[in-house]
Amino acid sequence: METIIGIDLGTTNSEVAVIQSGRPVVLAEDGDPILPSVVGLDPQGKLLVGRAARNQYALSPERTIKSIKRKMGQDVTVALGNQNYRPQEISAMILRALKQRAERVLGHPVKKAVITVPAFFTEGQRAATREAGELAGLEVVRIINEPTAAVLTYDPNPPEMERLLVYDLGGGTFDVSIAVVEAGVVEILASHGDTQLGGDDFDQRLLDFVCDRFQTEHGIDLRQSLVARSRMIGAVEEAKKRLSTEPVVLITEEFIAEKGGVPLNLNTEVTRDEYESLIEPLLAKTLKCLDDALEDANLQAQQIHKVVLVGGATRTPLVHRLLTTRLGRPVHAEIEPDLAVAMGAAVQGGLIAGMELGPVLVDITPHTLGIAALGEVDGFPTPHCFSPIIERNTPLPATRTEMYSTTHDGQKGAEIRVFQGEEEDTRLNALVGEFAIQGLSAVAAPNQILVRLDLDLNGILRVTATERATGLEKQVVIDNMMERFRHRERTDAIERIEALFADSDDFEEEEDEEFDEGADTSDEGSEAVPEGAAQVPDDSSTELQRAVEAAEVQIAKASSLEASASKEDAAEMKGLIQDLRAAVASGVLADIRRITTELEDLIFYLNDA
Ligand code: AMP
Numbered sequence: 001m002e003t004i005i006g007i008d009l010g011t012t013n014s015e016v017a018v019i020q021s022g023r024p025v026v027l028a029e030d031g032d033p034i035l036p037s038v039v040g041l042d043p044q045g046k047l048l049v050g051r052a053a054r055n056q057y058a059l060s061p062e063r064t065i066k067s068i069k070r071k072m073g074q075d076v077t078v079a080l081g082n083q084n085y086r087p088q089e090i091s092a093m094i095l096r097a098l099k100q101r102a103e104r105v106l107g108h109p110v111k112k113a114v115i116t117v118p119a120f121f122t123e124g125q126r127a128a129t130r131e132a133g134e135l136a137g138l139e140v141v142r143i144i145n146e147p148t149a150a151v152l153t154y155d156p157n158p159p160e161m162e163r164l165l166v167y168d169l170g171g172g173t174f175d176v177s178i179a180v181v182e183a184g185v186v187e188i189l190a191s192h193g194d195t196q197l198g199g200d201d202f203d204q205r206l207l208d209f210v211c212d213r214f215q216t217e218h219g220i221d222l223r224q225s226l227v228a229r230s231r232m233i234g235a236v237e238e239a240k241k242r243l244s245t246e247p248v249v250l251i252t253e254e255f256i257a258e259k260g261g262v263p264l265n266l267n268t269e270v271t272r273d274e275y276e277s278l279i280e281p282l283l284a285k286t287l288k289c290l291d292d293a294l295e296d297a298n299l300q301a302q303q304i305h306k307v308v309l310v311g312g313a314t315r316t317p318l319v320h321r322l323l324t325t326r327l328g329r330p331v332h333a334e335i336e337p338d339l340a341v342a343m344g345a346a347v348q349g350g351l352i353a354g355m356e357l358g359p360v361l362v363d364i365t366p367h368t369l370g371i372a373a374l375g376e377v378d379g380f381p382t383p384h385c386f387s388p389i390i391e392r393n394t395p396l397p398a399t400r401t402e403m404y405s406t407t408h409d410g411q412k413g414a415e416i417r418v419f420q421g422e423e424e425d426t427r428l429n430a431l432v433g434e435f436a437i438q439g440l441s442a443v444a445a446p447n448q449i450l451v452r453l454d455l456d457l458n459g460i461l462r463v464t465a466t467e468r469a470t471g472l473e474k475q476v477v478i479d480n481m482m483e484r485f486r487h488r489e490r491t492d493a494i495e496r497i498e499a500l501f502a503d504s505d506d507f508e509e510e511e512d513e514e515f516d517e518g519a520d521t522s523d524e525g526s527e528a529v530p531e532g533a534a535q536v537p538d539d540s541s542t543e544l545q546r547a548v549e550a551a552e553v554q555i556a557k558a559s560s561l562e563a564s565a566s567k568e569d570a571a572e573m574k575g576l577i578q579d580l581r582a583a584v585a586s587g588v589l590a591d592i593r594r595i596t597t598e599l600e601d602l603i604f605y606l607n608d609a
Pocket of ligand 1: 244
C-alpha cells in the first residue's frame with residue numbers, strides 16, 4: 001500500500017508520522033520525535049532547520065526565523081541572510097526537513113502527505129500551507145483541521161456517535177474545539193481560541209518571576225543582557241517541564257552575571273504552587289474560550305463524551321485539574337499530547353490509502369497510583385486519605401514525584417503505603433505495597449519527604465522515598481503491576497455487574513432460584529454468578545480476594561459511621577469490625593462472608609435510622 005505521511009506543521013514544533021503495522025508512529029531521529037519549527041542560517045550561511053536553528057535564536061535572531069505559521073497566508077516577506085522569503089517558502093523548508101526525515105527512517109522515497117492546520121485557518125492560509133507542501137516536493141493529498149486529527153487519533157470509528165472536546169494548548173497558540181465523530185467522519189461543531197497564548201507565555205511568567213527575585217537579591221536585571229536572557233529562556237522552560245512531574249525544582253545557572261568583578265550564580269528554588277499561581281490567570285482565559293465553544297455548539301458540559309488533550313503545554317497538571325473540575329470528568333491524555341495531531345494526520349493518510357484502522361492502543365496506567373496520607377475524606381480528618389501520584393490513563397513509562405511532610409517533631413520514620421484505585425479513601429482502593437523510611441533527621445515538623453513513583457512498560461513499579469533535607473533514601477521495587485491492574489479491573493467489573501443486579505430484586509430472586517436448582521451443593525462457599533459474568537475466571541483465591549475486598553468496603557463504611565452512632569450501636573459495630581478483621585486475617589471465607597453481611601445489615605439499619 002502506498003505511504004502517505006501525516007504532518008503536524010506547528011507554530012513551535014512539527015512532527016511527521018506514518019502508519020506502521022496498523023498503528024500511527026511518529027518518526028524520530030536520535031530519539032527525538034519533535035522538529036522545532038525554526039529555520040536559520042549558521043555563521044557560514046548553511047541552512048539550519050529544527051533544534052540547531054532554535055538553539056541559535058536567542059543569540060542570532062537576525063539569522064533565525066521562528067513562528068512562521070503566524071504569517072501564513074499574509075502577503076509579506078521575511079529576511080533570512082541577504083534574501084527575502086514568503087512565509088510558505090520558510091514553511092516549505094520545515095516540510096522538506098520532515099519529508100527527508102521520513103525517507104531516512106523508512107528507507108524509501110515519500111511523495112504524499114496529509115498536513116494539518118488550525119480549525120480557524122482561512123482559505124488563504126490553507127492554500128498557503130498546500131503551496132508550502134508542494135514547494136517541499138510533496139503531493140498534499142489533504143489538508144485537515146488539527147482537532148479533527150486529534151479525534152482520529154483517539155478513535156476514528158467509535159461504535160456510536162461521540163462528542164469530543166479537544167483542548168489544544170501548544171507553545172504559541174491555544175484552541176478548543178467541539179467535534180462529533182461517527183463512522184469515520186469528524187465534524188467540528190465549534191472552535192474558539194487565542195492565537196497569542198501558549199506554553200511560551202508560561203515561560204515568560206516564570207522568567208520574570210525568577211529574574212525579579214534575582215534583581216531583588218543582587219540588583220541586576222538578567223533580562224537586560226542578551227546572553228543571560230538566552231540562558232534563562234532555556235533554563236525556565238526546562239524548569240517548567242520538570243514542574244509537571246516534580247513538586248519543586250532548583251534552577252541553577254553558574255556565572256550568570258557579574259557584580260564589582262565578582263561572578264554571580266543563580267540558585268533558586270521554585271515550587272509547583274508558586275508556578276501555578278503565575279499561570280492560573282492565563283489558564284482562566286482558556287476556560288472562557290471553552291465556555292464560548294460549548295455555547296456556540298449549543299451543548300452542555302455533560303453532553304461531551306470525551307475530553308482530549310493536545311499540545312505539549314497540556315502536560316501541566318493544573319490544566320488537568322482545572323478541566324476535570326470545570327467539565328466534571330477525567331481528561332484523556334493517553335496519547336502523548338504533542339504527538340497526537342501528527343498521529344491523527346497519519347491515520348487520515350492511512351484511511352485515504354484504504355487501510356482499516358481502529359482506535360490507537362497505547363500503554364497506559366489503567367488505575368491511579370498513589371499513597372495514603374493524612375487528609376480529609378468527606379470532611380473528616382483521616383490517615384487513609386488517598387493522595388494520587390500517577391493519575392490513571394497516563395502513558396507509560398511514567399515518572400512522578402510528590403512532596404509530603406512529617407506531622408510530629410522529631411519523627412524518625414514514615415510509613416509509605418502504595419495503593420491503586422480511584423477512591424478518596426485508601427481502604428476502598430487496593431494496597432500494592434508498603435515500606436517504611438527510617439532514620440529521618442530529628443527535626444521539627446514539617447520535615448519534607450519526596451515520594452517518587454516510576455512505572456515502566458514491563459509493569460515494574462519503583463517507589464522511592466527521599467528525605468529532602470539530607471537525601472536519605474529508601475526504595476522498593478514492586479513487580480507485576482500489570483497483573484495487579486488486570487486483577488483490579490476484574491474485581492471492578494464484578495462489582496459493577498453485582499451492583500447492576502442488586503438494583504433489580506425480582507431478577508435476582510429468579511436467578512437465585514434457577515441457580516439453586518442446578519447448583520452443586522457440595523461447594524457451600526461458591527455463590528451465584530450472573531450470566532454476564534460467566535466468562536470471568538473464578539477460582540477460590542479470587543473468591544477469597546473478593547470477599548476480603550467486600551469486607552474492607554464495609555469496614556470503611558462502618559468506621560465512617562462510628563462517630564455518629566449511639567454508644568450501643570458503636571460498640572456493636574466495633575465488635576463486628578474486630579471479628580471481621582480476625583476473620584480476614586484467618587482467611588476463612590465463610591466467616592468473612594457471614595460477618596460482612598452482619599456488618600452490612602447494621603450499617604443499613606444505622607443509615608435508615
Ligand atoms: P507543542 O506546540 O504542542 O509542541 O507544545 C510546545 C509547548 O509545550 C512548549 O511551550 C513546551 O515548553 C511545552 N511543554 C512540552 N513539554 C511540557 C511539559 N512536560 N510540561 C509543560 N509544558 C511542556
